[in-house]
Amino acid sequence: MKRKGITEYNMIFKQGISANTIHRLKKGLPCSTETLDTLCFILDCEVEDIIKHDKTK
Numbered sequence: 001m002k003r004k005g006i007t008e009y010n011m012i013f014k015q016g017i018s019a020n021t022i023h024r025l026k027k028g029l030p031c032s033t034e035t036l037d038t039l040c041f042i043l044d045c046e047v048e049d050i051i052k053h054d055k056t057k
Contacts, residue, residue, distance in 0.1 A: 036050060
């Protein structure tokens with residue numbers, strides 16, 4: 001979000017992403033593939049730009 005210049009405010013109030021979803025992402029909690037797809041569309045990026053697989057968990 002920082003690299004694209006998109007704020008949490010923009011994500012919540014202009015893009016329609018819920019505040020709870022933003023909170024879950026910041027805490028590293030699970031999210032749906034639909035949410036990932038929406039974020040990739042908004043941020044114009046690929047899934048691997050948003051998440052990484054941590055095999056230690």
